[in-house]
Amino acid sequence: MTNQESPSAQARPGLPSVSAVTEVTRFTTTAGHAAAGAGRLALGAVTGLLRGRPPGTSDVAHEVRRTFEHLGPTYVKLGQLIASSPGVFGNTMADEFETLLDRVRPADPALVRQVFVEELGAEPEAVFAQFDPVPIASASIAQVHTATLASGEEVVVKIQRPGIADRLAPDVAILERLAGLVEMSEYGRMLSARHVVEDFADGLGSELDFRNEAATMAEWFECLQPGPFGDRVRVPRVYGELTTARVLTMERIHATRIDDVRAVRAAGHDGVALCRNLLLSLLDSAFHGGLFHGDLHAGNVLVDDQGKLVMLDFGIVGRFDARTRRILRQLVVDLIVKQDYDAAGRAIFLLGAVHNPGSTAQGGADIEKVAAPLSATDMASMSYTDLGRRLAAVAKAHDARLPRELVLVGKQLLYVEKYMKLLAPRWKAISDREIYGYMAGIMKEAERDRRGRRPASDTTKS
Numbered sequence: 001m002t003n004q005e006s007p008s009a010q011a012r013p014g015l016p017s018v019s020a021v022t023e024v025t026r027f028t029t030t031a032g033h034a035a036a037g038a039g040r041l042a043l044g045a046v047t048g049l050l051r052g053r054p055p056g057t058s059d060v061a062h063e064v065r066r067t068f069e070h071l072g073p074t075y076v077k078l079g080q081l082i083a084s085s086p087g088v089f090g091n092t093m094a095d096e097f098e099t100l101l102d103r104v105r106p107a108d109p110a111l112v113r114q115v116f117v118e119e120l121g122a123e124p125e126a127v128f129a130q131f132d133p134v135p136i137a138s139a140s141i142a143q144v145h146t147a148t149l150a151s152g153e154e155v156v157v158k159i160q161r162p163g164i165a166d167r168l169a170p171d172v173a174i175l176e177r178l179a180g181l182v183e184m185s186e187y188g189r190m191l192s193a194r195h196v197v198e199d200f201a202d203g204l205g206s207e208l209d210f211r212n213e214a215a216t217m218a219e220w221f222e223c224l225q226p227g228p229f230g231d232r233v234r235v236p237r238v239y240g241e242l243t244t245a246r247v248l249t250m251e252r253i254h255a256t257r258i259d260d261v262r263a264v265r266a267a268g269h270d271g272v273a274l275c276r277n278l279l280l281s282l283l284d285s286a287f288h289g290g291l292f293h294g295d296l297h298a299g300n301v302l303v304d305d306q307g308k309l310v311m312l313d314f315g316i317v318g319r320f321d322a323r324t325r326r327i328l329r330q331l332v333v334d335l336i337v338k339q340d341y342d343a344a345g346r347a348i349f350l351l352g353a354v355h356n357p358g359s360t361a362q363g364g365a366d367i368e369k370v371a372a373p374l375s376a377t378d379m380a381s382m383s384y385t386d387l388g389r390r391l392a393a394v395a396k397a398h399d400a401r402l403p404r405e406l407v408l409v410g411k412q413l414l415y416v417e418k419y420m421k422l423l424a425p426r427w428k429a430i431s432d433r434e435i436y437g438y439m440a441g442i443m444k445e446a447e448r449d450r451r452g453r454r455p456a457s458d459t460t461k462s
């Protein structure tokens with residue numbers, strides 16, 4: 001989209017002030033981004049969103065979505081978060097951004113083919129018995145083609161978008177500057193926007209090498225196997241000999257997206273069981289495996305015909321070392337079970353989130369104000385947006401910045417919240433027997449940690 005095609009930001013209701021847009025645009029131009037003109041509307045909208053004024057009309061949402069798509073992978077990822085968080089960004093935006101989950105405009109077919117040949121040394125038709133040049137899905141980093149092996153097995157071939165590494169570098173420069181602006185807000189400061197962008201940049205190299213993704217898929221699956229949820233999840237089988245830095249060949253999964261409520265119900269799956277399994281596998285991989293999926297948007301969470309969750313796209317993951325896991329276990333017990341908010345304040349301090357020494361004394365009382373009302377509610381009906389606002393106020397008072405991994409877990413909980421509202425709106429997670437049992441187990445481990453014994457279920461080392 002050219003700038004002339006873009007509607008003027010001033011003319012649209014619900015968009016941020018002209019000065020905010022100009023301010024952000026100045027940064028995009030300084031960073032030398034090729035699409036800086038087209039970025040004005042998108043970044044203006046982001047500024048509006050951060051100020052709590054999301055575009056409310058569908059035509060504005062449509063323009064912003066098109067601009068995000070045009071601007072490339074980083075903005076597509078941001079758009080995927082918007083699509084999956086109607087509670088934060090509103091239904092109009094979430095619905096419009098839906099296509100960014102897996103229906104982004106495909107890249108030039110000749111260039112895609114060139115990537116494949118550079119990686120595997122032959123044309124796709126020479127490698128596979130059948131290869132479909134029209135992708136079945138196309139998202140931020142890659143597009144996905146179906147193929148059949150000579151043995152007859154159906155596979156998908158994930159091919160990296162051509163030239164993506166070159167497009168990401170200027171995006172990061174813009175995001176770094178934008179993060180500086182975002183940190184002027186309470187929310188942005190608490191979420192350590194600059195650290196999030198730094199980590200994002202650090203992680204890009206790894207995400208762009210699909211061999212890392214293949215290894216992480218196996219590691220994630222293995223880390224859940226010792227626990228009770230290992231047989232409720234799946235990852236596609238990877239074909240190592242047909243996988244390189246920019247091509248990932250794996251088993252083709254025939255399954256339903258978790259947010260396709262009608263299809264999930266028609267297949268006879270239990271919405272409560274699916275949400276419970278997703279939540280518990282997230283908690284168990286984080287608490288015990290030390291490795292959790294960091295991008296649970298609906299394009300990446302499928303339900304197979306057995307009712308198992310099939311997780312795709314391990315490009316973004318979070319990791320907790322053994323010490324952090326111990327502190328988190330203690331934090332859960334202090335907050336949810338004992339409601340000992342002073343101890344919770346100390347745990348948050350230990351996580352490195354609080355930078356203002358001496359602030360922990362008041363911390364317990366402040367945490368109580370945020371956490372106490374939660375014990376009377378449940379996860380499905382709780383508003384994470386309200387919770388976020390209350391947390392931001394406390395964080396401001398204590399100069400707290402959440403570690404990147406906690407921000408990432410929080411983002412996954414927003415996704416889980418969305419699926420709960422769709423599939424199990426009346427389910428009370430807090431009084432669910434299995435979740436209660438799981439939490440009781442965490443409590444016992446925290447007690448063992450406290451006595452200095454290493455819990456048997458700690459499956460990874462720090």
Ligand SMILES: Nc1ncnc2c1ncn2[C@@H]1O[C@H](COP(=O)(O)OP(=O)(O)OP(=O)(O)O)[C@@H](O)[C@H]1O
Pocket residue numbers: 077101102136137138139140141142143144156158236250251252253254295299300312313314315
């Ligand atoms: N093994 C598979 N079987 C069937 N479909 C798949 C498989 N892997 C990926 N897909 C489809 O391709 C889409 C994009 O794949 P993937 O999420 O791995 O790409 P990406 O570019 O890394 O995406 P993202 O923007 O989420 O990071 C998925 O949402 C899914 O629809």
